[in-house]
Amino acid sequence: MSELIHTIEEWLMEYGIWGLALVSFADSSFFPIPPDVLLIPMGIAKPDSVLFYAFITTLTSVIGALLGWYIGKKLGRPVLTYLFKEDKVQKVEHYFTKYGPMAILMAALTPVPYKIFTIFAGVSRIRLRTLVVWSIIGRGARFFAEALLILFLGAQAKTFIDENFAMITIVGAIAIVAMYFIFLYLQKHNHKKTLK
Template identity: 70%
Template sequence: MSEWIHMFETWLMDYGVWGLILVSFADSSFFPIPPDVLLIPMSIANPDNALLYAFYTTAASVIGALFGWWIGKKLGRPVLVYLFKEERIQKVEDYFNKFGPMAILIAGLTPVPYKIFTIFAGVSGIRIRVLVIWSIIGRGFRFFLEAIIIMTLGEKAKPFIEENFAMLSFVVGAVLVILYIGYVMIKKKRNSVQ
């Protein structure tokens, strides 16, 4: 399987920006290859365009999230059961119950399969506007951070990202969750006083 994925990555690299856009769209809705596998080497090869590549990746990923939402809305929970293990679906459901739509942000930042969150957003009836906002923030932060790291570290960026990016994205996600919970608590407190 990994040989097949590597061959497909190589094939997509031949298409440059269009391959990056295609995999970014597909990753957010149905495809197992994350866009980072193209974004990182393309940005290292051409660091002057790293931010532009991050923009393309983010935009295509958000559009793909809308397609994932549509899949969930039209095909419902059976498509989740067909594509993913029940334990993964349950974890995503727990995230949505605990964090609400902010679960989309967490998934957008971290290396968890984003498509399961976008499809579940459609199944659970999350509003499109909410999906788009949290997807832009989560996916944008992730891909632009990768681009900035590449512009800063150059060739050394790839091993740095491979070794540290998962932890870095989890830490950023945790900080954002804490800030969001604090915001919700302050808002509830203000509303109860009035």
Template identity: 40%
Template sequence: MFEQITQIFMQYGVWGLFTLAFLDSFIIPVPPFFLQIAMSLVEPSSALRFSTLAFTGSVLGAPIGFLLGRWLGKPLLRKILPEKWTEKATAIFSKNGDAAVIIGAFTPIPFKVFTILSGVFGYSLVKLMLFAIIGRGVKFYLIGLLFYFYGQQAKDLLDQYLDVGLLAVAAVLFIGWLIWKKRQKT
């Protein structure tokens, strides 16, 4: 399914990438970095332009996911889960939402999960956007820089080191979040 959806959007070139990144923030289950990688393989000299389009589309779609979560999420959760579970999840997300969003914006987990949950649990839209800009920016531009500087060899690097690299960057982002959180308390 991922490959079929990617192929459909690839037909539309840069607009397909932008649209996929935008829709990934709230509805489509295919991460745009698959299309970004495919396009960067074909045209490594434009990899940074592809990064910018994917980043912009993803960040612009984040508020829509947030609003969907805010408007539809709570009523749906109340029908599915007991009220005490919803309250507990809201408290957990309020406490740890910063880490969840910044790490989620960078990892391969569909970004819509974090945008929608942010709305459901009343997380700050401003913080969502800030952490989306940081996490999505690191993710898309890291891939873009790899292809820009290494061309088709970047695909081999990603195949070998993507999982370890994503974990390492997620760990750095998490440590940065911990430091930021600690400074806020002082």
């Protein structure tokens, strides 16, 4: 299976930015290959274009999320249990129950399979605007962070990203979620004060 995925990666690399856009779009809804595997080597090969690559990756990933949402809305939970193991589906359900739309941000930013969350967003009938906003923030933060690391570290960025990026994005996602809940708490607290 890994050989097949590697062959697909090499084939997509030949199509340059079109291959990157395709894999980024498909990753958000049904495809097993994340766009990072193309974005990073393409960015290292052409650092002058890496920010543009990050923009294209973010844009097509968000558009792909809309397809994932539509799949979830039209085909529902059976498509999730067909594509993914039941325990993963239950975990996503737990995140949505606990964190609501913030779960989309966490999935968009971290290495967890984003497509499960976009499909589940459709199953849960989460508003498209919510999906788009949090997807732009999460996917943009992820892909532009990789682009900036490539600009600063050059070819060494690949090793750094492979070894550290998953943990950095997880910590970043937790920090953003924490700030969001602090914001909600302060907003609620200030609202109570004005009512007194």
